[in-house]
Ligand SMILES: Nc1nc2c(ncn2[C@@H]2O[C@H](COP(=O)(O)OP(=O)(O)OP(=O)(O)O)[C@@H](O)[C@H]2O)c(=O)[nH]1
C-alpha cells in the first residue's frame with residue numbers, strides 16, 4: 055500500500071455523475087500530493103461507482119444529508135485518519151485542482167487556519183454567478199466582514215483549505231444548510247484565522263445546481279438569520295497567550 059499523504063481533498067457530491075470522474079482525475083493529475091475522498095450524499099445516480107472507478111475513496115451516505123452533513127463527514131474522516139490538511143472541492147467542475155497549490159502557499163505565507171478561494175479577487179471572471187446570486191454574496195460579504203472585522207469578499211466559495219485546528223473544530227461542529235458563510239463566523243468565534251486568495255471559478259460542468267431561483271430567496275433569509283443567531287451564540291473564552299485574529303491585506 056502506498057504511503058498516505060497528509061493532504062486530503064473532500065468532494066461533496068450529490069447526483070454529479072456527469073462531472074465526478076473528471077473532478078477526481080483532475081485532482082490526481084494536477085494536485086498529486088492530495089488523497090481524494092468523495093462523499094456521495096445519498097445520490098440516486100451512479101456518482102459513487104464513477105468516483106471509485108476514477109481512483110477516489112468513497113463514503114456513501116445512506117441518505118441525503120445536504121452539503122453541510124456531507125462536508126462534516128469529510129472533516130470527521132480527516133480527523134480520524136490523522137490528516138494535517140483538508141481541502142474542499144465541488145463535484146461539479148467549478149474549481150481548478152491546479153489552484154490547490156496556491157491555497158497551500160497562502161496558508162504558509164499568511165500563517166492562517168483556513169484559506170478561501172475568492173472569485174472576486176481576480177479579473178478572470180469565468181463564473182461571476184448570476185446577478186441575483188452575486189447580489190446575495192455581496193450582501194453576505196458586507197455583513198460578515200463587519201462582524202469578523204476583516205474583509206471577506208466571497209464567503210459562499212466552496213473552494214477552501216483547512217489546517218488541523220480547523221479540521222478538529224469542524225469535525226465537532228459544522229453548519230448544516232448552506233454552511234459556507236456560517237463556517238467563516240464559527241471560525242472567527244473560535245479565534246481561528248482565515249485569508250482569501252484569488253481563484254478562477256468556472257460554470258458548472260453538468261448536472262443541476264442546488265440553488266435554483268426559488269431557493270435563492272430562502273438561502274438569503276436563512277443565511278442572514280444564521281449569521282445573526284450565530285452572533286448571539288456563546289463564544290469560547292480566550293486562553294492567555296491565544297493568537298489574536300489578524301486582518302487580510304486585500305479590500306472587499
Ligand atoms: N444539490 C446538492 N448538492 C450537494 C448536496 N450534498 C452535497 N452536494 C454537493 O455540494 C457541492 C456544491 O453544490 P452546488 O449545487 O454546486 O452549489 P453551488 O456551487 O453553490 O451552486 P452553483 O454555482 O449553481 O453550482 C456540489 O459538489 C454538490 O454535488 C445536496 O444535498 N444537494
Ligand SMILES: [Mg+2]
Pocket residue numbers: 144146148258
Ligand atoms: Mg457548484
